Amino acid sequence: MALPWLLLLELLLYGSCFICGIVTASSVTISQGSFAGKCMLYGSVRLNNASISVLSSSSPSLCYFVSAISVCVAVFCFSLTLYWIYVACFDGEVKREKIWMNITLGFSGVFLFFLLVTGCILKIGRDRLCDSVLHTVSNITRCEEAQNKSWLSPISGSQFYSRLHSAETAVWVNFFFWMIIAVLVLLQRHKGSEIQSGGENPSTTPSETEPFFNRPGRP
Known part of the structure; x- marks a missing residue:
């Protein structure tokens, strides 16, 4: 059963x-592991015998929070995509009730808020770390040179x-x-209380669709 094009576009965005989410969570986790479990967002460094070492770091829970938000978003998107694929493959029709679109809009608002917070944490935290690196390490003009x-x-x-940087970009x-997903859901919600793919069964006859009572009398 073919999916409505708006819903199909929405599912493609869920996959993206x-x-x-996986890129963000893996990048933050690997970065934290590279610093022996320390969360270097908002951290600082110092020189120790010409080698760079950690002067201060944030609580590990900060990096856990960033990773957890990304994982939650990824799990939600994966589950919703699997659900609609199952419906399209095994159900006779694809229907979307208005209440579920309202719930999706609610989740969209929650995810947008937490992604905004996560993006700001990664942006400001990385900039603080880079400021410390640039002030501590000589002969470099950009943070990535360290x-x-x-x-x-x-x-x-x-x-x-x-x-x-990859984690921040992905967020x-x-x-x-x-x-975009929120806009697509609003468009679908505006079009009606439910979106249904699949037309009327052409094999049915007019007599089968007539009301059971009050049929016109036969001559």
Whole structure:
């Protein structure tokens, strides 16, 4: 059974949001692991015998929060996509009740809020870390150049900027996609109380669709 094009576009966006959520969660988790479990958002560094070491770091729960929000969004998108694929493949028709569209709009608002908060945390936290790196490490003009410097073991800072930048980019792309999803749901909600694909069965005859009572008398 073919899906309405608005719903199909919405499902494609859900798939994209799922990928963005996985990218954010994995990038933040790997970055945290590279710093021996420390969350370097809003962190600072210092020089220790010509090697860069951690001076201060944020609570690990901050990175856990960023990862958890991304995972929750990814799980929701994955589950909803599987549901509509199942409905399209095994049900005779695709219907979308108005109440479920209202619930989807509610989730969209919640996810947009938390993605906005997460994006700001990643942006400001990375900038604070980069300010510390630029003030501490000499002979560099950009934060990403510190990736090629020597870091004090067991810290591995070879990809710290790239991973945090990828996580931030994925969050803002995710935020943008959810704005589009909210608009699509509003359009579908405006078109009617439910969206239904599949027309009337052409094999039915007019007599089968007549009311059971008050049929016209036969001559």
